[in-house]
Amino acid sequence: MSEYKSFIHEAIEEDIGPGGRYEGKTVHTRFPPEPNGYLHIGHAKALEIDFGMAEQYGGLCNLRMDDTNPTKEDEEYVEAIKEDIKWLGHDWDDRFYYASSYFDKMYEYAVELIKKGLAYVCQLTPEEMKEHRGDLTHPATSPYRDRPIEESLDLFERMKNGEFEDGAMTLRAKIDLASGNFNMRDPAIYRINHMRHHNTGDKWCIYPMYDFAHPIEDALEGITHSLCSLEFEAHRPLYDWVIENCPVPSKPRQIEFARLGITHTVLSKRKLRNMVETGLVDGWDDPRMPTLCGLRRRGYTPASIHNFHSRNGISKVNAVVDYAFLEYCLREDLNATAKRVMGVVHPVKLIIDNYPEGKTETFTVENNPERPEDGTREVSFSKELWIEEEDFMEVPEKKYFRLFPGNEVRLKSAYVIKCTGCDKDENGKVIAVHAEYEESSRGGNPADGRRIKATIHWVDTKTALDATVRLYDRLFTVEAPDLADCNYLDFINPDSLKVVEGAKVEASLADAKPADRFQFLRLGYFCMDTKDSKPGKLVFNRSVSLKDSYKPAAQA
Numbered sequence: 041m042s043e044y045k046s047f048i049h050e051a052i053e054e055d056i057g058p059g060g061r062y063e064g065k066t067v068h069t070r071f072p073p074e075p076n077g078y079l080h081i082g083h084a085k086a087l088e089i090d091f092g093m094a095e096q097y098g099g100l101c102n103l104r105m106d107d108t109n110p111t112k113e114d115e116e117y118v119e120a121i122k123e124d125i126k127w128l129g130h131d132w133d134d135r136f137y138y139a140s141s142y143f144d145k146m147y148e149y150a151v152e153l154i155k156k157g158l159a160y161v162c163q164l165t166p167e168e169m170k171e172h173r174g175d176l177t178h179p180a181t182s183p184y185r186d187r188p189i190e191e192s193l194d195l196f197e198r199m200k201n202g203e204f205e206d207g208a209m210t211l212r213a214k215i216d217l218a219s220g221n222f223n224m225r226d227p228a229i230y231r232i233n234h235m236r237h238h239n240t241g242d243k244w245c246i247y248p249m250y251d252f253a254h255p256i257e258d259a260l261e262g263i264t265h266s267l268c269s270l271e272f273e274a275h276r277p278l279y280d281w282v283i284e285n286c287p288v289p290s291k292p293r294q295i296e297f298a299r300l301g302i303t304h305t306v307l308s309k310r311k312l313r314n315m316v317e318t319g320l321v322d323g324w325d326d327p328r329m330p331t332l333c334g335l336r337r338r339g340y341t342p343a344s345i346h347n348f349h350s351r352n353g354i355s356k357v358n359a360v361v362d363y364a365f366l367e368y369c370l371r372e373d374l375n376a377t378a379k380r381v382m383g384v385v386h387p388v389k390l391i392i393d394n395y396p397e398g399k400t401e402t403f404t405v406e407n408n409p410e411r412p413e414d415g416t417r418e419v420s421f422s423k424e425l426w427i428e429e430e431d432f433m434e435v436p437e438k439k440y441f442r443l444f445p446g447n448e449v450r451l452k453s454a455y456v457i458k459c460t461g462c463d464k465d466e467n468g469k470v471i472a473v474h475a476e477y478e479e480s481s482r483g484g485n486p487a488d489g490r491r492i493k494a495t496i497h498w499v500d501t502k503t504a505l506d507a508t509v510r511l512y513d514r515l516f517t518v519e520a521p522d523l524a525d526c527n528y529l530d531f532i533n534p535d536s537l538k539v540v541e542g543a544k545v546e547a548s549l550a551d552a553k554p555a556d557r558f559q560f561l562r563l564g565y566f567c568m569d570t571k572d573s574k575p576g577k578l579v580f581n582r583s584v585s586l587k588d589s590y591k592p593a594a595q596a
């Protein structure tokens with residue numbers, strides 16, 4: 041995002057510039073996740089903006105757990121959220137906060153509002169409140185609006201002391217019952233909820249509503265720019281009202297940006313949690329999930345996610361980005377950085393009949409032709425090799441240039457071979473392919489310079505390691521599985537995971553560590569699984585295939 045200037049950049053520069061509302065002040069943002077699930081790629085957009093703006097303007101960004109709502113919180117998520125943010129390369133230093141630690145202050149401000157005649161206790165039940173909401177031509181009503189200040193003070197204190205049932209009454213801000221913005225029609229700012237809170241225990245049985253709590257949290261932390269997604273735009277007048285009418289120590293400014301949507305997935309913690317709890321996926325970090333821990337386990341790099349977000353830019357219009365663009369960003373990063381290796385997912389034996397029995401030689405191959413500085417490694421070669429089943433066809437289709445009787449191919453970095461036939465079992469299944477090699481083509485090029493159309497990869501049977509390979513496809517079969525009028529679970533792709541046991545990989549992978557990423561030649565980019573891979577039982581997740589299905593809009 042270095043060169044590109046969004047409307048948020050412009051607003052910040054205006055604010056800190058000469059005559060601006062924060063002239064001479066440090067830009068201070070915050071990322072406020074609700075700890076009720078793991079972060080997903082949409083949250084990453086928000087946190088890249090929050091942390092990114094602070095970084096770009098030499099400012100600070102706080103990490104704040106937005107835990108004012110006691111019903112949906114879980115401490116296990118807090119650590120996971122921290123881990124994901126650190127992984128993306130951001131740092132909140134010692135500025136880690138819980139919104140719940142401001143409950144005392146919020147209560148105090150609420151009492152102040154009542155004393156100023158700007159809030160009142162309303163005894164309409166939630167259902168009655170809906171009935172009294174009014175519509176575009178009729179204002180809302182409340183029979184309790186003009187009750188004496190003393191009465192509201194007394195009731196609010198008794199609400200706090202636990203004298204009333206959930207839903208019996210609320211504290212409402214006294215703003216404008218006729219406002220065209222329904223958020224301003226005397227919104228509830230406190231409600232009764234007899235529920236234990238993970239941080240404050242049983243101290244409170246009344247909890248502040250988001251629209252009241254959030255501006256206060258921002259102001260208490262000295263936030264200058266409170267960046268949030270577009271659905272809060274209509275809440276901004278209320279945000280400003282709270283800041284204006286409570287004796288807060290600073291005046292933050294809210295700016296909204298569009299949420300990120302991606303095709304073929306859902307980005308809602310509730311839906312993702314549901315998929316985890318019903319066992320449709322193997323946990324929040326299932327490599328098919330759009331969660332940051334899922335993407336990490338799949339093999340995504342922080343750079344790929346950062347590039348994805350910065351290229352999508354920041355706008356005021358909600359847009360849905362093609363999942364293939366996320367894959368494009370990963371492929372691009374791994375193409376530059378990943379070590380190349382050879383592995384065979386569906387192995388069949390290749391026997392080179394004219395190669396000496398018992399002989400083994402080694403080829404020195406580059407780890408990454410794009411980066412000579414990554415060095416070379418040795419790959420062993422002998423009479424019997426593993427090749428991909430699909431690289432042989434006894435009766436070739438049209439335009440099939442790989443192995444078939446009489447045809448020549450190049451064994452990557454090794455020799456040119458000519459296929460001579462195959463062995464089959466009683467069911468007609470090919471169990472071994474036969475070929476002869478051309479000794480003078482060592483390194484892979486025929487001495488006479490003739491053109492060899494196809495190159496295939498291989499692994500020496502003498503040194504190959506067994507591996508489990510997981511091949512992934514889209515989690516959902518349609519572009520927009522979470523349209524309002526359908527059930528996203530109806531569109532789960534039954535073929536989103538294929539587990540292949542008995543794959544064969546080259547011996548150098550014995551040194552691979554969990555989370556190491558590789559390009560398996562011709563097959564795609566793979567990441568060693570961080571949970572299930574063990575020495576002697578290698579497991580690789582395919583991060584992304586080599587083929588690019590992404591077409592920029594201009595070319596589509």
Ligand code: ATP
Nearest residue numbers: 072073074082083085086268269299300307308309
């Ligand atoms: P979800 O809909 O997944 O439950 P949420 O908004 O309730 O998300 P929060 O934990 O409150 O989850 O989100 C933290 C921050 O991330 C908020 O500022 C929110 O606006 C932002 N955010 C969440 N989803 C997206 C998205 N898809 N694109 C951009 N920002 C998002």
Ligand code: MG
Nearest residue numbers: 072073074106
């Ligand atoms: Mg939220």
